[in-house]
Amino acid sequence: RILLEESTSTTTTKNNGRVPGGVRGKRKRIVVTGGAGFVGSHLVDRLIERGDSVIVLDNMFTGRKDNLLHHLGNPNFELIRHDVVEPILLEVDQIYHLACPASPVHYKYNPTNVMGTLNMLGLAKRIGARFLLTSTSEVYGDPLQHPQAETYWGHVNPIGVRSCYDEGKRTAETLAMDYHRGAGIEVRIARIFNTYGPRMCLDDGRVVSNFVAQALRKEPLTVYGDGKQTRSFQYVSDLVEGLMRLMEGEHIGPFNLGNPGEFTMLELAQVVQETIDPNAKIEFRPNTEDDPHKRKPDISKAKELLGWQPNVSLREGLPRMVADFRQRLFGDSKGSGN
Ligand code: NAD
Ligand code: UDP
Ligand code: UDP
Numbered sequence: 187r188i189l190l191e192e193s194t195s196t197t198t199t200k201n202n203g204r205v206p207g208g209v210r211g212k213r214k215r216i217v218v219t220g221g222a223g224f225v226g227s228h229l230v231d232r233l234i235e236r237g238d239s240v241i242v243l244d245n246m247f248t249g250r251k252d253n254l255l256h257h258l259g260n261p262n263f264e265l266i267r268h269d270v271v272e273p274i275l276l277e278v279d280q281i282y283h284l285a286c287p288a289s290p291v292h293y294k295y296n297p298t299n300v301m302g303t304l305n306m307l308g309l310a311k312r313i314g315a316r317f318l319l320t321s322t323s324e325v326y327g328d329p330l331q332h333p334q335a336e337t338y339w340g341h342v343n344p345i346g347v348r349s350c351y352d353e354g355k356r357t358a359e360t361l362a363m364d365y366h367r368g369a370g371i372e373v374r375i376a377r378i379f380n381t382y383g384p385r386m387c388l389d390d391g392r393v394v395s396n397f398v399a400q401a402l403r404k405e406p407l408t409v410y411g412d413g414k415q416t417r418s419f420q421y422v423s424d425l426v427e428g429l430m431r432l433m434e435g436e437h438i439g440p441f442n443l444g445n446p447g448e449f450t451m452l453e454l455a456q457v458v459q460e461t462i463d464p465n466a467k468i469e470f471r472p473n474t475e476d477d478p479h480k481r482k483p484d485i486s487k488a489k490e491l492l493g494w495q496p497n498v499s500l501r502e503g504l505p506r507m508v509a510d511f512r513q514r515l516f517g518d519s520k521g522s523g524n
Contacts, residue, residue, distance in 0.1 A: 213262075214238045215277070217315075219270050219306060220284030222249025224386045225320070225378075229282060229426050230254065234263060241276065245269040247287055253385050270302035274309065280433060281310055284320045286354075288390075299354030300361070307365040310373075318374040318433045319362045323444060323481055324352040325377060333448075333482040336377065336440050346476040359440065366438065374432045379444025379483045383422030383503060384510030394419060397455060398504070398511050401462040411473030413452035416480040420445040421503030424496035431492045444483035445496040454500075461504050 216233055220226045221242030226249070233240050239262045242254065246267060257263040268274055270285045283306045286298050303319065310317040326334045327342030342352050365371040382394035389399065397407045420443070428443040449457070452468075459466045488494045 214279045215241070216280045216282065217241045217243060217276060217278045217306075217309075218282045218284065219243045219302070220249065220286060220320075221282075222246060222251060222253055222265070223284065223288070224253075224383070225381060225422060225425060226282075226284045227253035227385055228383070228422050229284070229429060230257065230263075232426055232430060234260065238262070240264070241266060241278065243268045243270060243274065244285065248387055248390060250385075270305055271298060273305050276309065277313055278315050281306055281315050281317045282320070282429065282433065283317060286320070288351075297350075297354075299351070299358050303358040303361050307361055307371060310371050311365060311369045316372040316374065316433065317362065317365075318376065318429065319358055320429070321355045321359050321375055321377045321440065322352070323377055323379040323442070323483065324348065324478075325356050325359065326478075326481070327352060328476065328478040329481065332480055333446065333484040334442065335484040336442055336487055343476050347474070348476050373438055374435075375439040375441070376429055376432055376443050377440050377483075378425060379420055379442065379481065380417045381420045381422055381425050381444075383507050385422075386507065388511065388514060393417070393451060393454065394504075394507070395511075397458040398462065398508055399515065401458050401466045402508070402511055402515055404463070404466075406467040406469035407455045407458060408469055408471050409451050409455055410471050411451075411477065413455070413468075413470070414450050415473075415477060416448045416450050416482065417454075418444050418446055418448045418482045419454070419500050419503075420496055421498035421500075421506075424498055428488060428492065428494045428496075431494050432488075435492055437491050441488045441492065442483040442485050443488060443494075444485065445498075445500075446483055446485060447500060448480070448482040449500065457500055457504060461501075462508055 216238050218226050218230055218240060221230045222244035230240050234257055241264045243266050254265055285302050326338055326340040330341050331338045344353055359375055362373040362375055366373040386395045400407050425443055432441055455468055
């Protein structure tokens with residue numbers, strides 16, 4: 187829980203004598219866009235716990251009020267139903283910009299990445315707030331470099347079914363850097379790798395939530411393609427710690443935030459079987475178009491400059507998510523939202 191103060195960097199910000207991102211020691215006013223979602227709601231918990239004043243902007247596309255119910259009534263918390271594609275006027279010190287339809291089944295419907303990011307950067311510019319973008323490992327596309335370091339420029343299909351997400355996030359990064367260079371906005375860029383944990387949408391189509399819900403419902407685990415493609419899975423509390431260190435530190439990034447432990451989808455299915463039901467069946471389905479063959483973060487930069495690395499392995503994190511899913515699916519009191 188220590189927030190790092192960085193003094194040396196190759197990519198430091200100019201702050202014109204102003205204390206970056208708010209006044210130290212004073213309660214910060216923070217906007218979290220997408221704060222009713224999976225990652226956002228865990229971030230809000232940490233910020234409120236730290237004593238900050240938090241405004242969540244969320245259009246509830248995939249977010250749920252349930253994720254934030256425990257903060258309603260707290261004078262330091264405000265939930266505004268708002269689509270970030272539309273402009274908004276607020277006065278805050280920091281903006282964590284997470285709003286985005288983040289699962290393949292959702293993201294093709296929405297210009298949030300470009301229009302929403304532009305509006306939040308416009309807001310940051312008007313009020314001099316620090317702005318953090320949650321970008322994605324998808325900016326590397328189907329990578330030709332493995333593991334992926336931040337210096338890799340990626341291998342992305344500009345017109346494919348995933349393009350509005352990966353190209354959208356690439357554009358969002360470009361906008362953030364242009365506002366930084368052109369208007370002096372203090373920006374921070376995180377490239378998040380596959381993350382899982384309690385409060386994930388039950389049916390948003392992502393692989394960990396699919397497998398866990400399927401095993402609990404006694405349905406076969408759907409492995410797409412031959413199941414030999416890889417991903418690296420990060421537990422949500424590790425990500426939130428990384429995002430907060432990045433926001434409070436002096437480095438712009440981009441920073442990979444992910445767990446380097448790499449699994450094939452068949453190995454993931456096996457861990458889910460071990461955790462929930464050794465008799466769960468596996469069913470193969472055709473894979474989706476442009477599916478990246480492998481993905482694993484090189485996190486040397488975050489280790490060195492943010493003093494950050496993930497602590498929770500897949501085998502430790504998965505049972506915590508399973509408890510939450512069990513509770514939401516069956517009302518079992520063993521579940522927890524933390
Ligand atoms: P999520 O779907 O749970 O959360 C996204 C939130 O944004 C939801 O609450 C949704 O209602 C809200 N939202 C969507 N469009 C909006 C709009 N136009 N205006 C206002 N709110 C809007 O997803 P998540 O996993 O929590 O993702 C959070 C962020 O992290 C996203 O930007 C995503 O791209 C990024 N990310 C997540 C992962 C991951 O594995 N979870 C990986 C890489 C990047
Ligand atoms: N914007 C916003 N809130 C603000 C300031 C700006 O939502 O407090 C939006 C604004 O409507 C615009 C976008 O952010 O669509 C970019 O703003 P900027 O001032 O950079 O660009 P301009 O309006 O000059 O084109
Ligand atoms: N996948 C799978 N079964 C599912 C859902 C996804 O095998 O039920 C695969 C998918 O083809 C991809 C990997 O799991 O190779 C990760 O998919 P996800 O949508 O979770 O994340 P992303 O592709 O964005 O990394």
